[in-house]
Structures are given as C-alpha cells and as structure tokens.
Amino acid sequence: SSDLLREAVHAHREVFIVSDLQSSSFTRIDGDSTTPLREKASVYLVRIGEGVAGLERNLSIDSVAVLTSLVRSDRPVEIEAFVRNGSTEDAVGSLVTLSYDGVRVAQRAIDIPAGSTRSIVVSAPPQRRGIISAAVELERDAIVRDNVRWTAVIVPPRPRTILIGSTADIVYVRTVLTLPGLEDVAPELTYYPTVSAAASRLSAADAIILCGGPVTTSDVALLSSVIERGAGLYINAYDGQDIKALGLAFGLGIQDVTEAPSSAPWRVKNLDRQHPLFQGVFKSTGDDRSVETPSILRQRSVTGGTTLASSDGGAILAEASLGAGRVIYCGLAPTTSWSTWPMTGLFAATTVRSVLYLTMPRDAAVQALRGESVSLPVPPRLASRDQFALTDVTTTTRMVAPVRLPSSVTIPIPSQNASGVVKVTSDNMSPVGAVAFNAPVEESQLQYDDVDKAVSRVATLVVDGDRVVGINDSADIRQSIAEARTGSELWPLFLVLALLSAFGEMFVARYAARDGGVTP
The missing domain is CATH 2.60.40.10 (Immunoglobulins)
Structure with a gap:
C-alpha cells in the first residue's frame, strides 16, 4: 500500500482494511517495531463477520x-x-x-x-x-x-544389505529375505563369509546381518564406525567368544551359551508388542499364548539395551543404538541345532521387519x-x-x-x-x-477483538495514528464511512478557496493603497 500511495496523484489517500478482527490477526503487529505504512493516509478499519449467521461454524x-x-x-x-x-x-x-x-x-x-x-x-x-x-x-x-x-x-528405497556368515548359518535368513511375494520389502542382498571379506563394502550398506564369526578387533572398530554413521546391524547369536567384544561396542552384554533341559525346552515370553518391530504382527495385544513360540534348546542371553523379548532362560532380543545407527541382537542362532526358531513365522517376521526397522528414517x-x-x-x-x-x-x-x-x-x-x-x-x-x-x-480460533482495541493496534503501524478510524456498523457500512470522512473530503476545496481569498485581499490592498496616494 505504501508504494501505491506514493505514486497516487489524487488528493484522497485512504486505506481500507476489511477484517473480522480476530485476535490472531494481530499476532505479528504486537511484536513489530517497524512502520509498514510510511505514507500519510486515512486508514478505515471496517469490521465484518461477527454476528453473521454461519460464520462461527468452523x-x-x-x-x-x-x-x-x-x-x-x-x-x-x-x-x-x-x-x-x-x-x-x-x-x-x-x-x-x-x-x-x-x-x-x-x-x-x-x-x-x-x-x-x-x-x-x-x-x-x-x-x-x-x-x-x-x-x-x-x-x-x-x-x-x-x-x-x-x-x-x-x-x-530397497535397503542395500550385506549378509555375513557361512552357507549353513545364513541359509534360513536368506530364504525368508527372498520369499516370493515380498519383493516390495526384499533388500538388495550381498553375501560374504566374514566381516573382513566384506570390509570394503560395509560403508555403502544400509543394513548388515551377522550370522557368524570370526569377528576381529579391527572388524569391531569398522562395524562401530559404519553403525555410528547411520547403518543398521542385526546380530544373530553364534558360538565363539569374539561376539562378546562386538556386543560391548554397542552397550550389550552378551552372555555365554546356556542350555535348556532336553525334556522342557524354553519358550518365548514377554514380547514387546508395542515396539515397531511387532506392531500389527499379532491380532491380540496381551496374550503370549498367541505367539508362535519356538522350542529353545540353546541361547545366548543379553543384558543392556532395550529388551524386546525374553524366554525362560533370559532376554533373547534387545535393541541398542550408536550415533545415528541402530543395533538389534537375537540370542537364538538361525540354525535348527539351537532351536526350532528358523521354522516359525515369528522368525520370518522378525528378520524381515528388522531390516525395515534398522533402515527406516528416525x-x-x-x-x-x-x-x-x-x-x-x-x-x-x-x-x-x-x-x-x-x-x-x-x-x-x-x-x-x-x-x-x-x-x-x-x-x-x-x-x-x-x-x-x-x-x-x-x-x-x-x-x-x-x-x-x-x-x-x-x-482458526474465532476470538474477536473490539474495534477500539484493533484501532489502537493498527495505529502503531502508520505514520499518523489519529487518522485510523474504526467502523463497526455492519448494517450500513457505506454510511459509516461517509460519516468518518465528513470534513476530510472538502479540505482540498477549502484550501483552494482560502488561497484565492488571500490573493484577492492582496490585490485589493495593493490597488487601494495606490489609489489612496494620488492627489486630485
């Protein structure tokens, strides 16, 4: 409006603000110390809306x-x-x-x-x-x-996933990740027998699934660096003491292998169904009997991290994080010599969804x-x-x-x-x-200010605050504007007449003085 008024050639300079004067309209005004309207003009604040049938239905x-x-x-x-x-x-x-x-x-x-x-x-x-x-x-x-x-x-996108382990260790994991019908969630799989063999490709991976060792000290440092930068790691339990050092790098205390009585295998219990890994997997939310649990003969329990599932022998599924990456540890090896875990639907759901969870943006x-x-x-x-x-x-x-x-x-x-x-x-x-x-x-909060309060707020944003006029008569806005203009629209004419009168008096005085100085 300042630019338009600056280029205006007519005498009347007026700005009309038509608003319902909601309180939210003045949020910016209250914290503004500038003067947006720098040209002198009359500002008419015309209120509409309040009391109009249907406007408050929002x-x-x-x-x-x-x-x-x-x-x-x-x-x-x-x-x-x-x-x-x-x-x-x-x-x-x-x-x-x-x-x-x-x-x-x-x-x-x-x-x-x-x-x-x-x-x-x-x-x-x-x-x-x-x-x-x-x-x-x-x-x-x-x-x-x-x-x-x-x-x-x-x-x-489809996660770039590296699967590490011997052929016997990865067979069940590879099977569930390449099942027909899961093409939309199936990762782009690459296989390596050891972490050292995959070292040159780890930095480009979105997820890493570890099914067996050995894992050297340099391998632990490399995996920690990759996970800290945002990749995901899924660790499956296996025989070997080197897995303990790997777990400690992520705050997980991986225990020694424990065996259940042959006559009474352990079962999965206390599954965290509210965790994203299992949300929507089960029809019921509180009955562990609905879980297709494996018969567990051997497991490596874990301490630390967030426990997601446990058995009679201790925690067998836990989550940890390092930097921008996530780590999931499973205390059951993906082989039938430890349990019937690879033969259950829970194994397939956990494996597939773990890859999705590890690579999902946080x-x-x-x-x-x-x-x-x-x-x-x-x-x-x-x-x-x-x-x-x-x-x-x-x-x-x-x-x-x-x-x-x-x-x-x-x-x-x-x-x-x-x-x-x-x-x-x-x-x-x-x-x-x-x-x-x-x-x-x-x-969207329909809270109205009164006209006087709105006028005082708008007055802080103009050069001449006295020329801000509030109009609240919604029945006859035209008449209200005319009344507010009274006197202002005639001032240019009165100014011209005053100047003409002044010039006339000057001429009259001049000729009167000249005539008065002549001797008859």
Missing part, C-alpha cells in the same frame, strides 16, 4: 502425525489428525480426506461435539517409494485456510510455521555430499549446498509463503528429509 485441523513406524509402499500408512470444532453447534458426518501428492486416496466421516476436539485416523498405501506430500483436509467452511494440514511420508517430516526458515539435518551417511535437490511447496526444484558446522551438516530451508511440503533428496534421488509448512493453529 472446523479446523490442529495437528497431524504419521503413526506407522515401518512404512512400506504396499501397506496402508496410518495418519492421525486432531480436528477441532470451534463453533457452538455439533458437527455431524464431517468428511476428512487424505491426499498423497495432491491425489485423494482415502476419506472418512467424523462427528465432533461443539467446542471439542476429536482424533481420526485415515490410511492408504503410498504405492511408491520416496518422499510423499500428505495432506489431511476438511470440507469448506467459514475459514478455508485451516481446513488442511500437511506432513510427509518417507518410503525409503524422524518424520520436520514441522514448521509458514514464513519461517529452518535448517534440516543431513544424515551422517550423506554428509559428504556437495549438493542436494530441494523441491519447494510449488514443486520447483533447485540444487542447494549444505552448511557444514563443527557438530553437524544441515541444509538451509527458505521460508515458504504457502502451506505444503519441502522435499530434499540426494543426487541419486534418495530421500534425505522433508519439512512440512503449515499455518499457525491460532488462526
């Missing part, structure tokens, strides 16, 4: 979150949305729609009592890999801008407010890259260079003027991360 989405921990392209991803009814009337059968990259993929209805908030879960399979913009949207109502909220679903989309600039951390395994592809909310892609700090590497994400998802990928299109930009939740 639903809004306060937040969204991806619930699914192990995201697959062929399985539904659950997204939870919290919907608030800010009106005084109940909302019945309101539609909630889920969209992937602008395409509607799911829809549900929800009832929300007046003045309350309810959660709803919508789900749909992504059908592809990569970073997907997910939007949860409501039907049009009083305020449209709060009807949609964004997040991102990241489906990683963080979902970073949440930011529209207009903010943020920094996106780069996973350590990608920190050496010189540039990344950034796709903003308008789907415009450009290459950006990372910022290298002493403790981390980040990508600067510029502020976005519209809501949506900014996607960042590597030069080979591998997902790096995403930032979801949304409007502030406060914008």
Whole structure:
C-alpha cells in the first residue's frame, strides 16, 4: 500500500482494511517495531463477520502425525489428525480426506461435539517409494485456510544389505529375505563369509546381518564406525567368544551359551508388542499364548539395551543404538541345532521387519510455521555430499549446498509463503528429509477483538495514528464511512478557496493603497 500511495496523484489517500478482527490477526503487529505504512493516509478499519449467521461454524485441523513406524509402499500408512470444532453447534458426518501428492486416496466421516476436539485416523498405501506430500483436509467452511494440514511420508528405497556368515548359518535368513511375494520389502542382498571379506563394502550398506564369526578387533572398530554413521546391524547369536567384544561396542552384554533341559525346552515370553518391530504382527495385544513360540534348546542371553523379548532362560532380543545407527541382537542362532526358531513365522517376521526397522528414517517430516526458515539435518551417511535437490511447496526444484558446522551438516530451508511440503533428496534421488509448512493453529480460533482495541493496534503501524478510524456498523457500512470522512473530503476545496481569498485581499490592498496616494 505504501508504494501505491506514493505514486497516487489524487488528493484522497485512504486505506481500507476489511477484517473480522480476530485476535490472531494481530499476532505479528504486537511484536513489530517497524512502520509498514510510511505514507500519510486515512486508514478505515471496517469490521465484518461477527454476528453473521454461519460464520462461527468452523472446523479446523490442529495437528497431524504419521503413526506407522515401518512404512512400506504396499501397506496402508496410518495418519492421525486432531480436528477441532470451534463453533457452538455439533458437527455431524464431517468428511476428512487424505491426499498423497495432491491425489485423494482415502476419506472418512467424523462427528465432533461443539467446542471439542476429536482424533481420526485415515490410511492408504503410498504405492511408491520416496518422499510423499500428505495432506489431511476438511470440507469448506467459514475459514478455508485451516481446513488442511500437511506432513510427509518417507518410503525409503530397497535397503542395500550385506549378509555375513557361512552357507549353513545364513541359509534360513536368506530364504525368508527372498520369499516370493515380498519383493516390495526384499533388500538388495550381498553375501560374504566374514566381516573382513566384506570390509570394503560395509560403508555403502544400509543394513548388515551377522550370522557368524570370526569377528576381529579391527572388524569391531569398522562395524562401530559404519553403525555410528547411520547403518543398521542385526546380530544373530553364534558360538565363539569374539561376539562378546562386538556386543560391548554397542552397550550389550552378551552372555555365554546356556542350555535348556532336553525334556522342557524354553519358550518365548514377554514380547514387546508395542515396539515397531511387532506392531500389527499379532491380532491380540496381551496374550503370549498367541505367539508362535519356538522350542529353545540353546541361547545366548543379553543384558543392556532395550529388551524386546525374553524366554525362560533370559532376554533373547534387545535393541541398542550408536550415533545415528541402530543395533538389534537375537540370542537364538538361525540354525535348527539351537532351536526350532528358523521354522516359525515369528522368525520370518522378525528378520524381515528388522531390516525395515534398522533402515527406516528416525524422524518424520520436520514441522514448521509458514514464513519461517529452518535448517534440516543431513544424515551422517550423506554428509559428504556437495549438493542436494530441494523441491519447494510449488514443486520447483533447485540444487542447494549444505552448511557444514563443527557438530553437524544441515541444509538451509527458505521460508515458504504457502502451506505444503519441502522435499530434499540426494543426487541419486534418495530421500534425505522433508519439512512440512503449515499455518499457525491460532488462526482458526474465532476470538474477536473490539474495534477500539484493533484501532489502537493498527495505529502503531502508520505514520499518523489519529487518522485510523474504526467502523463497526455492519448494517450500513457505506454510511459509516461517509460519516468518518465528513470534513476530510472538502479540505482540498477549502484550501483552494482560502488561497484565492488571500490573493484577492492582496490585490485589493495593493490597488487601494495606490489609489489612496494620488492627489486630485
């Protein structure tokens, strides 16, 4: 408005602000010390909306979150949305729609009592890999801008997995990872007999499955370095004392082999079904009798880390972490000489899902407010890259260079003027991360300021605060504006008349003085 007023040639300079004067509209004003309107002008603050039938009937989405921990392209991803009814009337059968990259993929209805908030879960399979913009949207109502909220679903590429062990040790693991029908989750497998033989390829692996030794001291150091940078490690128990040193590198105390009585094999119990590794695997959530447990003759229990499962002989499944990577230890060897573990469905589910879990990004989309600039951390395994592809909310892609700090590497994400998802990928299109930009939740809270308070706030943003006029008469806005203008629209005419009168008096005085000085 300052630019338009600066170039204006007419005498009247007026700015009309038509608003419902919600409290959230003044959030920026309260913390702003500048004067956006630098040209002198009359500002008319015209209030509309309050009291108009239907305007206060508004639903809004306060937040969204991806619930699914192990995201697959062929399985539904659950997204939870919290919907608030800010009106005084109940909302019945309101539609909630889920969209992937602008395409509607799911829809549900929800009832929300007046003045309350309810959660709803919508789900749909992504059908592809990569970073997907997910939007949860409501039907049009009083305020449209709060009807949609964004997040991102990241489906990683097929994990590059190294399988280490003798042929006899890896046969069952290799079988379950290459089963027909699991092509969507099957990793890209490479086989090596020992860690030393795979040393040159470990840095490029997403996951490492260890089924046997030997593991030397230098192997432990190499594996620790790879895991710390973000790779995943799945350790299967085997005979040999070298496995203890490997476990200690990740904070796991791997015990000696113990044997169950031949007449009473141990069974799996106390399975953590809430862990992402087992979520959705079992129909019931609390009955261990529904678990297809193996008959355990030998095991190597573990202490430390987070226990995920145990047997009568101690903890047999545990999780640990090192730097940006995860480690899962299984105290049962994948051979039938230790137990019937390789013959159970639980073995197949644990093995396949462990690879997915170890390679799944730890963080979902970073949440930011529209207009903010943020920094996106780069996973350590990608920190050496010189540039990344950034796709903003308008789907415009450009290459950006990372910022290298002493403790981390980040990508600067510029502020976005519209809501949506900014996607960042590597030069080979591998997902790096995403930032979801949304409007502030406060914008959907229908709380009105009175006109006088609004006038005092707007007055701080103009040159002449006395020329800010509030108009609250919604019945006849035109008349109210005319009354506020009274006198102001005639001042140019009065000024011209005053100047003409002054010039006239000058001429009259001059000729009167000349005539008075002549002798008849």
